[in-house]
Amino acid sequence: MSADEENRLARVALTWLAEPGTRAVHRLVERLGPVATLDLLLDGGSPDGWLHTTVAARSTAGDARAVAAEALERADRLGARLVTPDDEEWPARVAGLSTLHLPDVTRRVDGETAPPLCFWVRGSWPLGEALERSVAVVGARAATGYGQHVATELGYGLAERDWTVVSGGAFGIDAAAHRGALNSGGLTVAVLACGLDRPYPMGNAGLFDRIADTGLLVSEWPPGAEPLRPRFLIRNRVIAGGTLGTVVVEASARSGATQTARRAIYANRVAMVVPGPVTSAMSVGTHEFLREFPKARLVTGVAHVLEEVGRIGTDLAPLARGPQRPADTLDDDARSLLEALPRRGAMGVDRLAARAGVDVRTALRKLSLLEELTLVVRRDDGYALAPPAKSKRGKPATAAETSASA
Amino acid sequence: MSADEENRLARVALTWLAEPGTRAVHRLVERLGPVATLDLLLDGGSPDGWLHTTVAARSTAGDARAVAAEALERADRLGARLVTPDDEEWPARVAGLSTLHLPDVTRRVDGETAPPLCFWVRGSWPLGEALERSVAVVGARAATGYGQHVATELGYGLAERDWTVVSGGAFGIDAAAHRGALNSGGLTVAVLACGLDRPYPMGNAGLFDRIADTGLLVSEWPPGAEPLRPRFLIRNRVIAGGTLGTVVVEASARSGATQTARRAIYANRVAMVVPGPVTSAMSVGTHEFLREFPKARLVTGVAHVLEEVGRIGTDLAPLARGPQRPADTLDDDARSLLEALPRRGAMGVDRLAARAGVDVRTALRKLSLLEELTLVVRRDDGYALAPPAKSKRGKPATAAETSASA
Structure with missing residues (x-):
């Protein structure tokens, strides 16, 4: 077995002995490399009491290297590959x-x-x-039609603009x-919490196959691993x-989706939240998140x-504005x-000028302007509002209408 | 006429000569009092060119003091009263x-x-x-059913808790x-942009009467004043x-309601916004406001x-949380x-301990605890999840269900 193959096997074995993300393991790998770390842990030399117990307990179920070798074979048969930091395609x-350090940690996870x-x-x-x-x-499993509509639109729009x-x-x-x-024919990546051969939930098995065809199915867990909570x-x-x-997009008051956004905040990524009706239980978590984290963006x-x-400078959203009206x-x-x-x-112009609080000369000048803009008509008995015409926007916009809009 | 009556008449006359809120007038009143300010302006002595023109133009339509006296009589007949800073009931x-200074002012108003x-x-x-x-x-006139529901609930809930x-x-x-x-039988105040004898819109005339019966109808404009934009x-x-x-509560992209909130922000009041579906045109303005003003609260x-x-310390909202489960x-x-x-x-306990990554002694101790909590049952062939029972909350909460909730 080449050194490279030994390293890869050791990484898989380590992920089986202790769950991905375990800091003590990661620190050891950074210092000693995966092979020496695996040897150290299997020899009972873990510097961390909890890790020591975990490795010992897990080892009673099998030999870590043998389990890893089997996982690699199983992945081969699946058409899946292992990607490690030594590979060019490793996501930097x-x-x-x-x-990433979450505050107020009470659960080990x-x-x-x-x-x-x-x-x-x-893929x-x-x-x-x-x-x-x-x-x-991300968002709620028990999403509403509203949430699913918004998520579909976001997925479509992002992928269409070449975002994964x-x-x-x-x-x-x-x-x-x-x-x-x-x-949209774009790229999508599903990150699973179990082996790639165990589609969870089963009802999405067809979706996972479509994703693997054109995008990627990804997991930190080897084939066979179960979706434990x-x-x-x-x-x-x-x-x-x-x-x-x-x-x-949607999250109830107690939702894993906001846990992802929380991790985004503390990993210095952008956490974004789509609001929804305040009457919807599926938007309670999103609104609480916006209230709790000033850094989160609506x-x-x-x-x-x-x-x-x-x-910066590209992909900027235009500020939402109503249509421009001539009066603007x-x-x-x-x-x-x-x-x-x-x-x-x-x-008459005199009365009009008094009502508007402008002098008569100015009034005459401005009324000509308003006539040109077809907002006002001159008649024998003075000035009047132009009759409402269907505007180009398909909506009549008269002064009478706008006079109450503020 | 008493000095007090002269002051009151002058305030009314000044409001007729220049729209309420005019800074130049307010500054003069602060310095000279209302009577001397009125005399100065009517004598053409305004220090401000625009104000000078406005007063002159308005004066061609009538004598300011006579107009004010008539407005006071008209108010009397209406059952309305004038309130000035000299009155005990003046809102401090x-x-x-x-x-209050709005930034980037382009319109005089x-x-x-x-x-x-x-x-x-x-009232x-x-x-x-x-x-x-x-x-x-406040919010949109063309409100949706959602917005009206939320506004009604807010009005009810605030008034019920003795907030006006x-x-x-x-x-x-x-x-x-x-x-x-x-x-809710509580207190509500309608602030109008026209005379109290000109219910605008007419369709709300009945509502205004109900408000005046138990709450207040308020305006800065004298009886007869029109609701100009x-x-x-x-x-x-x-x-x-x-x-x-x-x-x-709801606001389209171009809405007077967010103008009120904008004034609240710059007047150091709390600006609050109720979100809504992002698919609703009537929530576009509210969401833009939240994005534009980090000080605004959702x-x-x-x-x-x-x-x-x-x-501080009273009226605190509880953080939205799902129900506590025993497993928590x-x-x-x-x-x-x-x-x-x-x-x-x-x-069996050995396999279970290995899978969980805990030692067998700890596993046995914790499994007894789980048995006591009726989350786990001991059987001849090992440990199993307790059968799903209808929980007190009317919803079965099994470990199988919770295992996919994160």
């Missing part, structure tokens, strides 16, 4: 997880946020290239984001840290997302005169 | 408007944000007392907020500055509003064991 951005030791990948794109320009779109969509594999928002990206949280750090930003669509993650360009005097005109009938 | 908070010279009031509550603990609820609801008189959100407050913006500064905070209901405007109280080892149990069937 996940190294940023080494500085929230503290074990070290970078991955390896990835299992199905033909190089992993690093796929994640280079990527945005995560990244999400988990769950029903609801995750699946909708992938489907949107697939429908803490693995979703461990996986979430990769979704947050492997992308430039995370968008949460986004309402692809343009806003691109504004956050896009390079008027100065204060012309505006005052327009607004002083009666809704019905005409008014 | 509006004085804060003297420091955005610069003229001085405190009011007087108010016309219909029996003292104005200052009514506004002491008040929150503004303040709004304009428009259809949509304004009317819904008032109706909610009225339905700029008056709504002038009025908005009073809604923003007279309350502790302003909540915007609120989803009365509890959040009270948290912002309530006194488990330590890492117990949780790992619970999650390592197969979905169906039992597993």
Whole structure:
């Protein structure tokens, strides 16, 4: 076995002995390399009491190197490959997880946020290239029609603009984001919390096959690994840290989706949140997140997302504005005169000038201007508002209508 | 005529000569008092060129003092009263408007944000007392069913907790907020942009009568004044500055409601925004406001509003959380064991300990605990998940269900 092959085998074995993200293991690998770290742990030489116990317990179920070798064979049969930091396609951005520290950690899983030791990948794109320009779109499984619509639009719009969509594999928002990206013919990446041969949930098996055909299925766990609960949280750090930003579309009050956004915040990525009706339980978590994290950005669509993650000066969202009306360009005097005109009938220039608080000479000049703009008509008995005409925007815009719009 | 009566008449006359909020007039009144200011302006002695022209133009339509005297008589017949800073019921908070300066002013109306010279009031509550603990609820006229529901709930909830609801008189959100407050039997104040004898819009005339019966109808303009367009913006500064905070419920991209919130921000009041579906045109303005003003607070209901405007330590909103589950109280080892149990069937303690990565002695201890919590059952062939039972919350909460929730 070559040194390279030994290293790869050791990384797989280490991921089996202790869950991905374990800081003590990552530190050892950084210092000693994977092979020496594996030897040290198997010899009972772990510097960390908890890790020592875990390795000993796990080892009673099998020989770590043998388990790893079997996993590699199984991956081969699956058409999946192992990707390690030694490979060219390793996604450099996940190294940023080494500085991810969540505050107020009470569960061990929230503290074990070290970078991955390896990835299992199905699909033909190089992993690093796929994640280079990527945005995560995550959210509730029990999504509403509203949330699924928004997630599909985001997935479609991002992929259409050559951004890679990244999400988990769950029903609801995750699946909708992938489907949107697939429908645009773009690139989408599903990061799973179990072996690539165990589609979870089963109902998304067809979706996973479509993703693997044109995008990537990715996992830190070897073939055969089960989707145990803490693995979703461990996986979430990769979704947050492997992308430039995370968008949460819907989340209930107690949701894993906001856990991903939380990791994005503390990994110095952009955390983005799509609001929803305050009457929807599926938007409670998103609104709480916006209230709790001033750094989180409210986004309402692809343009806003691109504004956050896009390079400065490009991909900027236009400010939402109503249509420009001719009256918008008027100065204060012309505006005052327009607004002083009666809704019905005409008014002489003297009275009009007094009502508007401008002198008569100015009034005459401004009224000519208003006539030119077809906002006002001159009649025998004075000046009157122009009759409402169908505007080009298909909506009549009369002064009477606008007079109550502020 | 007493000196007091002369002062009152002069304030009314000044409001007729130049629109409320005019800074030059307010500065003169602060320095010279209302009577001397009126004399100065009528003598053509205005220090401000624009004000000079306006006063001269307006004066061609009548004698300012005579117009004011007539307005006072008309108010008397209406059952309305004039309130000035000399009255005990003057709302002290509006004085804060003297420091309100909007940035990037291009329209004159955005610069003229001085405190009011007087108010016309219909209703029996003292104005200052009514506004002491008040929150503004404003929004789109073309509100959706969603927005009207939220505004009604806010109006009801605030008034029920002895907060005064303040709004304009428009259809949509304004009317819904008032109706909610009225339905709770609480206090609501409508601030109009025209004379109190000219209900605008007419369709709300019945609502205005109900408001005057138990709350207050308020305006800076004398009886007979028309609802000219700029008056709504002038009025908005009073809604923003007279309350502790302003909540915007729905607003299109180009909306007067966000103008009120903008004034709240720059008057150092709390600006609050209720989000909505990103697919709704009526929430575009609210979302843009949240994006534009980091100081604006996203609120989803009365509890959040009270948290912002309530006194420190009282009226605090609880953080939205899902129900506590027994598994929430488990330590890492117990949780790992619970999650390592197969979905169906039992597993021996040795295999279970290896899967969970804990030693066998710890496993046995934690499994007893899990048995006590009725999360796990001991069987002849090992340990198994407890069968799903209807929980007290009417929803089965099994480990299998929770294992995919992160």
